[in-house]
Amino acid sequence: MSYDAIARRWARAIYEIGKETSSVQRLEADISAFAETYAESEELSGVLDNPLVPEAAREAILVEIAGKLNVSDIAKNTLRLLARKRRIAALPDVARQLARLADEDQNVLRAEVTSAGPLPADYLDKLAQELTKATGKKVVVSHKQDKSLIGGVVTKIGDRVIDGSVRARLDGFRESLLR
């Protein structure tokens, strides 16, 4: 089930709170950490989503986990409110939207770099610098490997894809032959 519309509203509200309290980064990090825990643990999501579990018990569990994650009070209250409003299932989407708003606030772009083999850290730094120069924003790069690319690098920034892989060239070669 998609919670995009709901997540946008909640993320915008949390972002406004973070702006007021000048804690957008902390708030985003806390919400993302809890959302990651929630998404990875089926038991936790099953309990927090289960209406048969008493609300007090659910809140107690939520507070305890938030405490273990060292979540700020603002984030903890936000999570309790989400649970009371039975919107805790939208938490991963809320975290993603909040991260986007935080990145916009910090003038940050996130780039996902994929290569067939490992790339050295200095290469990723250079790539981030090139992207920062090209976009005019601070670019944060994350890297993953995909052997199906055969060779080359693919970078995804927002909706844009800069594909320099051998796989893309082979696809282009096949397309040109079929035309």
Next chain:
Amino acid sequence: MPGMPGGPKPGVPFRPRAPEPEEEEHGEHHCAGHGPEDPPPEINIWHGMLMVDNERALQPGFFNQLLFRYENPKDRCDPRNQPPPYLASLLNFAILAFVLARFGRKPLADALLQRKQSIMAEIDTATRLKEDAQARLEEYEDRLENIGEKLDEVRAEYAAQAEIEKQHILAEAEERRARMRRDAEFRIEQERKAARDELLHEAVANATAAAEALIKTQMSAGDQDKMAAAYLQAIGAAVAKSSTRPGVEAR
């Protein structure tokens, strides 16, 4: 009748002519005096007006002779036999005529009138039937006279219709043949295109697979580094162009 020629004289019994001995002629038996060449017997005008009474008829007296006559049923050649009186026949006829005239005139006239009317009606009907029959006869004769022309017209009409039908069938068959040919050509072309596409896809798939296998076997770490370096040099321009076409920007 007394005083009439051939009639008996009053007081004298009527004596018919005595029969002759029996004669045989042409195989028939005749009493004497009654043969085919004998003169006719005397007519009994008035004897025995009332009834047959042999005994009283032989007695004298006017009234006996007037009222009774002699007849021997056992011997028709008895010379005393007397035929029925002529006057009695006249009298019977007069009575009959009177009765008919008295009691039967009106019903007879009505019956005759009715009969006349029915006959006239039948005549009219017969006349009408005759006229109808005559008209039909003339019509049939007229038809018979023109039947040859009619037959020719009908034959010509049927021939024209048959020709039209023939042309129609031929045109339809030609159209169907052309359509079938077009369909067959279209199907052949489609099959040819499909086969060509299939062959092309298969050849391209084989070529790309071979190319991929060759690249995989021949690509070294140095090649990977070169490609990464080239990508790094081209990434700035590619992002600046905001192009999203894969494989173009980093070349």
